[in-house]
Amino acid sequence: MRKRGYTLIELLVSVAIFVGLLVIAIATFARSTAAINSTADLREKSQALRRVVDGISNDWRYLYLKNTNSRPDSFRLSGEADDFYGFALPATSNDLYLVLRYPNESKLVVKHYQIAQVAGRSSITLDEARGCVIDPSTRLLTDGRGNACVGSGAQDLLPSRWALDSTGLLNQPFTGQKAAPNKVGYLKLNLTLKASELGTTSCTTLAAGTCYGVVTSFTQGLE
Secondary structure (H helix, E strand, O other), rough: OOOOOOOOHHHHHHHHHHHHHHHHHHHHHHHHHHHHHHHHHHHHHHHHHHOOOHHHHHHHEEEOOOOOOOOOOOOOOOOOOHHHHHHHHOOOOOEEEEEEEOOOOOEEEEEEEEEEEOOOOEEEEEEEEEEEEEOOOOOEEEOOOOOOOOOOOEOOOOOOOOEEEEEHHOOOOHHHHHEEEEEEEEEEEEEEEEHHHHOOOHHHHHOOOOOOOEEEEEEEOOO
């Protein structure tokens, strides 16, 4: 008895079914890989930005507000007419100054956070100066010998693959109200991170999950 083989039509149908299943499998794998990469990128962005916010939050605990007599103690920045307590937000720049005094230390630490251009991208830098004092006559921060208290150089706080979104800069990354005797001061952070390769593209025009933003506030009062 002669055995019947597969017809050409049957073979073509089988190949078409196999190809269809293969295409579905490849598409599913590609979507899964894209989702995994997107999740990993979002996690890295959140970690990078959270490190910055956590650093400022930790500094906030050591703001220098009162002298050894427990009286409110102010300072001034060069070129600024206002007195500041603990922190300063110059009106004409994207800068944040925190004046700290750590436990069991008599001299002050000045931390200068700044939104700056680093290697062609917007980032946040930190310059730290130690051994500072407030000159009693001028209220300026000095090294105790009449010289300005300056740091050793600004350090980039973000990995090079990440940049701050320009929209965040327009909304002012550092805002707040200065502290004063019998008046609560506050600092508000508004920072949004994206991939450096996106250049000047605003996060408002990008797909959800492409950027990661943090908005948080800190308060400080003087009695």
